[in-house]
Amino acid sequence: MADWDIRKLQILRTLRERGTVTATAEALRMTPSAVSQQLTNLSRQLGVELLQAQGRRVRLTDAARLVLRHAEAVFEQLERADAELAAYVHGDAGEVRVGAFSTAVPALVVPAVTALRVTHPRVAVRVREAEAQEAYELLAAGEVDLALSLAAQAPSAVDPRFTRVPLLADPLDVALPGDHPLARADGLRLADLAAEPWIFGGSGPWSDITRGACETAGFRPHQGHAAAGWTAILAMVEAGMGVALVPRMAAVPRDGVVMRELCADRPVRHVVAAVRKGAQESAAVGRVLDALRTAATTPTSGGRQASSGGPRVASEAL
Template identity: 70%
Template structure:
């Protein structure tokens, strides 16, 4: 029977996620030669080639992908073991490290932490703000225990893209469908109209987000309404975006969580609901598969569910 080495399997999974030996080495704090040596040793142990040349890079063989499907199950079972041991040793006490995108911190994480302090004081939460896509990288590397992200930013493993099923490293829970409203200058003709649809704004100049997935979300929402928006400006912060809207430089989609979390709306900006056809972004919580049974982590997930606003 093969003597399995968990560390080598972890390196193979990381290569699958990161795509190159160099990126894998950087993520695992190893040298590229050490990564290559460990994977070569793993191939010798299992008796089949795991990597093949692909231009200047390497790619995983079919045998490596078969091995990864089993590795996903192994790592999920190890996460369950950690969860059960934590329950045995600590009960509901423990620390949970949460990685969350900027608007989720004040809108979801802070209310959840307040509730946990009152109901479960033994559960400690440590927060790290991260871009929606980066949160999954932190989760995969073990730097956080729970990632708050957007469904549109869920990572796609190569085997998922090739039809071999979903990325098996994570368990995802949808927390809410966050409605997107449109920010208009106060003097805009539609600012006081009885109703506003996204299609009516097809000819407007649009202000896009300068970081994270916001530009992609704006583009997808407008395309679903039947037009391609003109990207007139971009900015990373809601304060800058809304200031440009107030100045009449364009219009912008704003997630309701951002407004509820204290995004300061200038007096010259009107927020309009886009009605029944309003676009939404889906906020998800993700954990490493198998870890969801850990008592402290389960409490944090429950508190986040309670903190989500009702459907808008």
């Protein structure tokens, strides 16, 4: 029987995800030479070539991909074993490290942690703010136990490394200057704003979401200004420099900006939680997931009440 080494298999899996030995070494806090040595040893132990040189890079062989396909089941079973062992020793007590994007922290994570303090005080939650894509990288690296992200930024639902849990379909409202002719118009549609200058980031998930929503509504948005933070975006909206899409989960009141719910072609962004395959059986992780589900269905979380008008505005970060 081949000599299977879990640590070396984890290094091989990280190389598949990161693409280069240097990036793998950075993710695992190792030196590139140590990564190469460990993978050479694994190849020798298994009796197959795992890597092939491709210029200055390396690529995984078919044998390496076969090894990882079977290794995923091993990793999942180890996560289950960790969960059962923790339940045996601690019951529902334990620490759960949560990685979450900015607007999810006040809207979902904070209400969940507040509720857990009352219902399950032995569950400790440690929060780490991370960009939507970064949250999954932290989860894969074992640096967080649960990731909150946007479905559009998440790996495929069939990714063997993770179990995904849908949490929320967060509506996107449009932010208009208070004196805009359409600020209080009946039946406002996204297509009614096709000629407006739009304010959104030059790249990244929010740029993709804004462009995608407008193109679905039948037009390509003209980007009048580029900004990434809500403070800057909404200051420009208030000054009459353009309009913007704002997630309802992030909305808080601000003078001079009217937040309008769209009546047709209403876009949403989908928020999901994810854990490593098998880890959902941990009692502590399960308690946190339950608390997040409850926070996601509470109408007042993050100011998510529906509104057809009235001045409301979003918080600082995307």
